[in-house]
């Protein structure tokens with residue numbers, strides 16, 4: 150079965166052998182396997198019983214990035230919003246020879262009364278996951294189905310499983326202005342991003358649609374191609390932050406990097422009746438034998 154529904158998650162399997170898994174809780178994608186190898190990081194301590202956002206995978210940030218600030222209407226919402234901590238529903242699935250697709254939906258009637266009071270807007274989200282032999286596309290459509298305009302942030306908060314964070318690079322951000330949330334300053338990125346300690350940086354208005362994440366000494370890496378998403382967040386908690394997270398192993402920061410495509414530097418204003426969409430396609434690339442990184 151190319152698309153199978155287990156109690157809490159949807160599993161997509163492509164004839165080539167690639168696969169992906171999406172929990173209905175948060176529509177959080179927690180696995181993408183290509184050539185028998187996992188590409189997405191999920192913490193060994195992740196809680197997947199619906200009591201907390203899943204630590205790893207691709208949590209969906211909506212309608213606020215981080216904590217909202219008063220007097221903005223998002224100020225009382227939980228960190229990164231409610232989409233990642235609400236149970237979605239599987240609304241559609243299909244397959245052809247090339248692509249296996251599943252669509253998930255969330256609207257205002259499905260969120261908790263508490264969240265609804267904090268953010269009183271009528272909305273509909275459709276999250277489409279498309280799996281091919283060697284790519285994974287995640288696409289979000291946001292619709293304002295009410296009669297009041299609303300502002301939102303969104304982010305595909307992707308945790309990549311990598312062999313060694315100290316060898317990885319993020320290519321495609323050179324020259325982009327970013328806010329360094331660790332040092333609390335802003336600067337222009339010089340060259341590629343490397344991880345040598347805690348990194349929590351928000352790159353705004355990233356012109357390049359392609360971000361490459363070569364693994365380092367090992368062959369290959371991941372390519373992220375974004376559509377309709379202007380910003381990129383790069384995050385690695387490193388030692389101290391890792392030790393402070395109950396749902397993240399103390400040493401796991403070596404094996405992950407978050408490279409998150411979204412709209413977070415500024416809110417998007419969506420008029421009544423309006424819709425917005427953004428997506429990313431993940432693919433793999435191989436580094437020629439003679440290239441030394």
Ligand code: BG6
Pocket residue numbers: 202228229306330349350382384409
């Ligand atoms: C990143 C933020 O996107 O998510 C970080 O830039 C944050 O500041 C990280 O620490 C993880 O957030 P959370 O809520 O899942 O612990």
